[in-house]
Amino acid sequence: MNPLERVGARTNAFFEYAGGLTQLLGSSIGFLFRARIRIGEAISQAYLLGYQSLPITLLTSLFTGMVIALESAVNAVQYGLGNIVGGAVAYTSARELGPMLTGIVVAGRAGSAIAAEIGSMVVTDQVEALRSMGIEPARYLVVPRLLALVVMLPLLTIFADVISIIGGAWVAKIFAHIGYSDFMQSARTTISMGDVEKGLIKTVVFAAIIALVGSFQGLRTRGGAAGVGKSTTGAVVVSMMLIFISNFALSVLLYGSSG
Amino acid sequence: MAERIIARLDSVSLRFGDRLVLQNCSLPIVEGAITCIVGLSGAGKSTVLRLLDGLVRPQEGHVYVRDVDVCHTKERELNKIRRSISLSFQFAALLDSLTLEQNVSLPLVENTNMRRSEIRQKVSEALDAVGLTFANTNLPAELSGGMLKRAGFARAVVTQPDLILYDEPTTGLDPISVHLITKTIMRLRERSNGTAVVTSHDLPAIYMMADYMAMLFEGVIIAYGTTEEIRQSQNPIVQQFLAGDEVGPIPI
Structure with a gap:
């Protein structure tokens, strides 16, 4: 294959992937609107993909909040700006780091689980069995996972925002002697409910990315156990890339240049 | 009374990548009858079942189920057709x-x-x-x-269902289970006039239940007829396969 053909093949593969993902999104939305949802399975997936991601999400957010506070508090106090540390931690947590880190953590944990489970089902003919019974894999497998993550990721993000601010307040108290009430007062005056809401809107998009990319990678699995491994890795890599890209796009869209 | 055809492959050719799996295959499935497809491992028997269920679409030719061309039917419509067909997978799935x-x-x-x-x-x-x-x-x-x-x-x-596709239903089973499955396939046909297509290597079970047999060899259906016609076929490939001889036109 000459270089030109290779470029052509890769371009083709890219559009094939993007088209397949869009098609899966379309059919999943169609099933959601027609209320063809397996509620029991969605609840079960909410537990597996959402609730079970809570510890790692909290841990990540706690330490992130602590690091932001550590980096900003000591310097801020030196310049007499200790009263803005709470605001800085809350601002970055609610608008950017809370939603994005939660998305990344869940993409790593739940996105890979979705791809591995569906991929295993593909290589053992279980997905073909569903199709042979006239059951659409998108409705049976994808929609419950999509719904579960769209509900659970914003909830996880709320917990992440809160724990990040708590961690930040604790570190600011220990290392920069900023009182809890000063920290919280700064946080309250800096962020608005709108900031939190916009952060949560982002997580809905991230949830859709994680569920759809994980499912799509799983459904296109070929070649046994090795194929499942590739799909799982692919799901995490593509989800994370799309989360970073969409995070920037959403920040521009939601906050504009004015912030 | 004329036999009714519930499904058929019409000049089907199928490739997976560079590998030619089926070449210009035509096969009628008679309603209410049990049709057994035999052939060497990898001959494309399971693929025929997947074609009949609309799970695989051929590059050339048509597959009809109750006069609907399943190769050119949208997935949603196909799902309705699939609800009157069942596929029993080789490894259960x-x-x-x-x-x-x-x-x-x-x-x-x-x-x-x-x-x-x-x-x-x-x-x-x-x-x-x-x-x-x-x-x-x-x-x-x-x-x-x-x-x-x-x-x-x-x-x-x-x-x-109206049409049941069994992919090697008796392979790997003990003799009692083989007998049980074979009898159940026959009983279902008698009870509900259900049509069955069975792929198998188990010749005694096939002779017991099959009304029609087809033999696939190197992607081509080389013989089709009633069980008795196939058993008495003069085709040397069919003869070698049914006799299980090592010597003959089938390369080992």
Whole structure:
């Protein structure tokens, strides 16, 4: 294959992937609107993909909040700006780091689980069995996972925002002697409910990315156990890339240049 | 009375990448009859079943089920057709997150408005027919290979479809289970006039149940006819295959 053909093949593969993902999104939305949802399975997936991601999400957010506070508090106090540390931690947590880190953590944990489970089902003919019974894999497998993550990721993000601010307040108290009430007062005056809401809107998009990319990678699995491994890795890599890209796009869209 | 054709392959050619799997194959499936497809491993027997179920689309030719060309039907329409067809997979393909009972009831739960009690009754009958009532709460991982195969068979027959496609239903089973499955296939045909297409290497079982036989060799259907016609075929490939001889035109 000459270089030109290779470029052509890769371009083709890219559009094939993007088209397949869009098609899966379309059919999943169609099933959601027609209320063809397996509620029991969605609840079960909410537990597996959402609730079970809570510890790692909290841990990540706690330490992130602590690091932001550590980096900003000591310097801020030196310049007499200790009263803005709470605001800085809350601002970055609610608008950017809370939603994005939660998305990344869940993409790593739940996105890979979705791809591995569906991929295993593909290589053992279980997905073909569903199709042979006239059951659409998108409705049976994808929609419950999509719904579960769209509900659970914003909830996880709320917990992440809160724990990040708590961690930040604790570190600011220990290392920069900023009182809890000063920290919280700064946080309250800096962020608005709108900031939190916009952060949560982002997580809905991230949830859709994680569920759809994980499912799509799983459904296109070929070649046994090795194929499942590739799909799982692919799901995490593509989800994370799309989360970073969409995070920037959403920040521009939601906050504009004015912030 | 003229035989009615419920499904047929019409000049089908299929490739997977560079590999030619089927070449210009035509095969009628007679309604109410059991058609057995024989051939060497890898000859494309399972692919024929997948074509009939619309799971695979050929590059050339047509596949008709009740006069609907399943090769050119949208997935949503195809799903409606598939609800009158069942495919019993070679390795069962049970959903490993569901119990045996949930697996067998799946097509009824998803595709019908039957009451729970009615579904339970049908599932119980299907599991009873394959001797697996005792294992209804087990997960597939807790069953042996033979039990899985019988469970897959139960899931295929529970909806009492017009056309059942059995992919090697007796391979790897003990002689008693082979007899049980063969008898069940025949009983289902007699009870509901259901049509069956069976791929198998088990010649005694085939001779017992088949009305028609087709032999696939190197992607081509080289023989088709009633079981008696095939058994008496003068085609040297068919003769060698049925006799199980090492010497003959089939390269080993």
